[in-house]
Amino acid sequence: MFTLVFTSLLLAACSGPYSTLDPAGPSATSAAWLWWGMFGFATVVLIVITLLWLYAMRRDPGEVDQRDAQRVQNRWVIGGGVVLPLASITLLLAFGIPAGHNMLPLPLEDGEPARIEVTGHQWWWEVHYPDTGVTLRNEIRMPAGVPVDFVVRSEDVIHSFWIPRLGGKLDMIPGHTGVLRLQADEPGTYHGQCAEFCGVAHAHMRFTVEALPPEEFQAWLEAQQDD
Amino acid sequence: MIAPTHPMQLVVGLILWSVWFVALYGGLSVGCAVAPPAEELGAANWLNLSLLVLTAVTLLPLLYWTRLCWRAGLSSQPGSTDRFIALVSSGVHLITAIATLAIGLTVLTLPPCV
Amino acid sequence: MTEPGPRSAEQIHREFHQVWRNLPGLGTLSAVNHTSLGLRFMVTGAIFFLIGGLLAMLVRTQLALPEQDIISPDLYNQIFTMHGTVMMFLFAIPILEGLAIYLIPKMIGARDLAFPRITSLGYYCYLFGGLIIFSSLVLGMAPDSGWFMYTPLSSAEFAPGPGSDFWLLGVTFVEISAVAAGVELTVSILRSRTNGMSLRQMPIYCWYILAMALMIVFGFPPLILASILLELERAAGMPFFEVAGGGDPILWQHLFWLFGHPEVYIIFLPAAGIVSTLIPVFSGRPIVGYRWIVLSIILTGFISFGLWVHHMFTVGIPQLAQAFFSVASMLVAVPTGIQLFAWLATLWTGRVVFNLPMLWIVGFLIIFVCGGLTGVMLALVPFNWQVHDTHFVVAHMHYVLVGGMFFPLIAGFYYWLPHFSGRMPSDVLGRWGFWLTFIGFNTTFLLMHLTGLLGMPRRVYTYEAGLGWDWLNLLSSVGGFIMAAGVAMIIVDVLLHFRFGRKAPQNPWNADTLDWATATPPTTYNFASLPTCSTRHPLWENPELPRTIEQGEHGLTEISHGRRETWGSEAVTGKVTAIFHLPTNSWLPLCAAASLAVVCISLLVRVYELSIVGAVLAAVFLLRWSWENGAHPAMAPPSAEESTRDLPLHSRTHDGPGLWGMVITLMANGALYMSLLFAWFYLWTVSPEWSIPDQQPLLMLPLLASGILLTVSALDFRRITRHLKAGRDSGLQAAFWRIALIGTLHVGLLIWVIAGSSLAPTELAHDAVLLFMLIYQLFHSGLAVILTALQARRVHYGYVSRHYPYEPVVVAPFWLYTTGVFWLGFAAFILLPMSWGGAA
Ligand code: HEM
Ligand SMILES: [Cu+2]
Ligand SMILES: [Cu+2]
Secondary structure (H helix, E strand, O other), X not given: OHXXXXXXXXXXXXXXXXXXXXXOOHHHHHHHHHHHHHHHHHHHHHHHHHHHHHHHHHOOOOOOOHHHHHHHHHHHHHHHHHHHHHHHHHHHHHHHHHHHHHHOOOOOXXXXXXXXXXXXXXXXXXXXXXXXXXXXXXXXXXXXXXXXXXXXEEOOOOEEEEOOOOOOOEEEOOOOOEEEEEOOOOOEEEEEEEOOOOOOOHHHOEEEEEEEOHHHHHHHHHHHHHO | XXXXXXXXXXXXXXXXXXXXXXXXXXXXXXXXXXXXXXXXHOOOOHHHHHHHHHHHHHHHHHHHHHHHHHHHHHHOOOOOHHHHHHHHHHHHHHHHHHHHHHHHHHHHOOOOOO | OOOOOOOOHHHHHHHHHHHHOOOOHXXXXXXXXXXXXXXXXXXXXXXXHHHHHHHHHHHHHHHOOOOOOOOOHHHHHHHHHHHHHHHHHHHHHHHXXXXXXXXXXXXXXXXXXXXXHHHHHHHHHHHHHHHHHHHHHHOOOOOOOOOOOOOOOOOOOOOOOOHHHHHHHHHHHHHHHHHHHHHHHHHHHHHOOOOOOOHHHOOHHHHHHHHHHHHHHHHHHHHHHHHHHHHHHHHHOOOOOOHHHXXXXXXXXXXXXXXXXXXXXXXXXXXXXXXXXXXXXXXXXXXOOXXXXXXXXXXXXXXXXXXXXXXXOOOOOOHHHHHHHHHHHHHOHHHHHHHHHHHHHHHHHOOOOOOHHHHHHHHHHHHHHHHHHHHHHHXXXXXXXXXXOEHHHHHHHHHHHHXXXXXXXXXXXXXXXHHHHOEOOOHHHHHHHHHHHHHHHHHHHHHHHHHHHOOOEOOOOOOOOOOOOHHHHHHHHHHHHHHHHHHHHHHHHHHHHHHHOOEOOOOOOOOOOHHHHOOOOOOOOOOOOEOOOOOOOHHHXXXXXXXHHHOOOOEOOOOOOOOEEEEXXXXXXXXXXXXXXXXXXXXXXXHHHHHHHHHHHHHHOOOHHHHHHHHHHHHHHHHHHHHOOOOOOXXXXXXXXXXXXOOOEHHHOOOOXXXXXXXXXXXXXXXXXXXXXXXXXXXXXXXXXXXXXXXXXXXXHHHHHHHHHHHHHHHHXXXXXXXXXXXXXXXXXXXXXXXXXXXXXXXXXXXXXXXXOOOOOOOOHHHHHHHHHHHHHHHHHHHHHHHHHHHHHHHHHOOOEOOEOHHHHHHHHHHHHHHHHHHHHHHHHHHHHHHHOOOO
């Protein structure tokens, strides 16, 4: 019962239109899982180290000769200072590298991902569907359930393209083109914002994402082209 | 050759590490700018392989120095500055070697230019 | 003349004080003494901390509730930019430098730092730079692009006001101060330890400061270069970072973080040094794992230079490259872990006194470990992509900065308070201060991790209600004010202690290091006599030391010559080899810094004529300063008494501190040049619109000829100094004139090359870099010529000869460097592109 209440409270606290802890796509999901894993591990480490430390301050060492000190040193310094970090890093990378690999815009097994071009301006987003002439402003429509490559650029200063519930961010840098692969698992409305400070209206530089079932998306795109 | 008890031992390994690190990052960047391997190859391509070889070559002197300094340290007089420098250097070289290996092994896992 | 009979401690004090004291009244501004200047650094830093803190309170006020408009977005941007800038550049680094400047000579048993006038110059550069930066806020035109000033947001097009200029010029000014301190601390630690203090016996704090100092030497030049380039872009239109001209905004990020990441460790290391100093004292036993700690310091010093890209994981660098930096970032956990567990082992095996400084150390531990753990998380690329540039990062950064720097600083501050003032702090107020700060801090920042995870970006001046961020921000703001109350409590405690504090006994904490062998507060000369020290714990092994030092029972007690002196020793063994004679009070550093401030301000208001005047004035003061050296009457004129002593004055040798200072300065300079080379190769390979002019824009023949003349001069200079060292000085003056003349020809040719070239520095980044390189060369060549001409004059006055070979030995590496840079530049900027791109 308590666990249930606690979990639902936690879930409520973690939800939100921009919450990375309320993931709605594969990239965001794996990042969220990485977070929970690291959070648990780090909490344990922090508590153990703090308790050890407080205990070390209180305990009566008795008579410590040179040899004892050497033994304690080897135990703590090599165990805690070398082995613990190296083991933790290995563990972390064992999960982290595959997770990172899966977020890359690598060629798909079958077919091509949809491409949407987004250009950052002070302080709005220009969204363009290549080969269609369709352009939107501060609003993105994308097919749900399939990977989409966002091709990002900037017209003026550096911005950063971020839809927290779908995945990580990518900076939009003048002169450079970046590709960010995201996927919305379910149709729905998502929210995005600029994550790199870009001037006076940075706080207001937001957009909405409408994920549609692929057929609907296709239909919408064609309808737009006909106009 | 620097003597294993020379104070420069404290930093030579890390200087080599720095040069290797620059070569690793610089080599990757230039490699990707000049002749990027096909994305389909994943991590199995000439660029990653060269970086791996570079790492292996860097490891050799680091491990050699670790051993050299360790022995020199143990055989010098307890409580002497020589011993201090040699033992600290040996530890620095060893951890530098571990760092080199850990960073270098990532070339086995990821494609180079994406 | 030595006085008859032993002198009383009283008498010794009077005689030493006469020589070492600062001038009275306003004359104190000419002080060069490290104790005075260390304290001034710290007090100035503390004031800037309060200003920075006030700005933070404004930020928290604005963010306390959603959709507030107490502060306009424009002002908010200035406020957070200034908060970050003030905290990083005007508080954290200077205050730690100040502490090191105050402590290092005392810990190594010296009377002052190796270059006292540099200490003073450094202080004034810091003060004036700080005032210039701060004035922008008062004038309402503060920089507003964030403390890392990303271009193009900070460039002329998007930040047309003077805000960015304030930042670039002011910060560069302050960085000169940091580099000066870096050079000076390095040389002092390596060359002025008391007799017998080998590297192995240095107090551990000295290792930390040595590492910090060297990291400054290599870490600050990239930002100095970047700032100069950006200022040139803004003021003169040279497109280093502008895509259209062939530049690249990402270059700024590389250069900034090449500095910025090491900077974090430059801040952490000295603070960790405080922790490593306090823990053994309060555990009543030597630190466990001294060697392990030295090892971690060295590792941290290097590895932290291989992490900078972790601030740039979202710019779109290939993921494999990101993985290198990701793993390297995680690996710093190893040296940090080693230190942490060495501290733990010390506590484990010691009998711990749990008093106020230790309370702050415990606070440090908890907060810093937490910050370190989130740091490892941030190093994981796929997670970083989510939380980068959110309040998660703000939380992490404050956990490491406040936990890793502020808490140890306060611990150390309480620990050394009796040293500064001779009085003990109060326990009650101090504990209130601690708990308020600790609770307030965690309330503010622990929750902020969640704010970030819920998607709140950093640097937003407001946010919508109902996004799940409201209560978190409110609590953060409440916590911020609790923390402010804690800081206020500490200030009250300190102010009251000056009046009500118990008088401190000698060595109140029963510490082991020589800093507690001075009087409290210390005398201007620290030690009346310099003890031989061949142990890591001099005061534990010989508690009588303070008394015997005061009574003049150790070395270097002569003072009748009226010079300030301390021992000069060998870098590794600490065996004394010479006597360093140190300059006395001087106005030159203040005048030089003031002239530089004129340059800085006139560049700000773009009155370039005035900046030339300022630069010339600064050069005059600095050259005058270099003139009052060695055997000059104002420094150490030849005297009969010196031949009766068993150690030579350093200006009579050819291995004095000046040579070391020169070499380390050249390392900093070399780091700047390497950054320029990096910029060149970076732009060449990566910049999207890089283009090379169709024709080689430089006159090749004159350039080559000029290089040959330069090489001839440098080799000639080298030959002369060799002769000098071997004791031959015939024709010395003529030789220096000859070298100066050939050097002048070289400079003339170089000017011809620059004037006659067809460079278009405002159109092409390629040409802009070339021009910068040429002017850099011209500056060095010109300086080498001037210094050589001055040497010739000094031979004439008898300040330089085979008895006084010191100065040419100092100038020689400068010639070598200038020549090296010329040919390196020739190869990298001219030959390589030619062979690469055909007839470029
Ligand atoms: C007195 C308690 C402090 C509070 C309440 C505080 C608060 C804040 C807040 C809220 C921000 C985020 C501004 C934003 O992104 O919109 C910030 C940024 C920052 N703080 Fe603090 N801070 C404090 C102390 C410090 C200290 C001691 C340091 C350094 C030693 C520091 C260094 C920074 C830096 C570098 C930034 C980044 C500025 C930027 O984004 O350009 N802060 N601080
Ligand atoms: Cu923005
Ligand atoms: Cu960093």
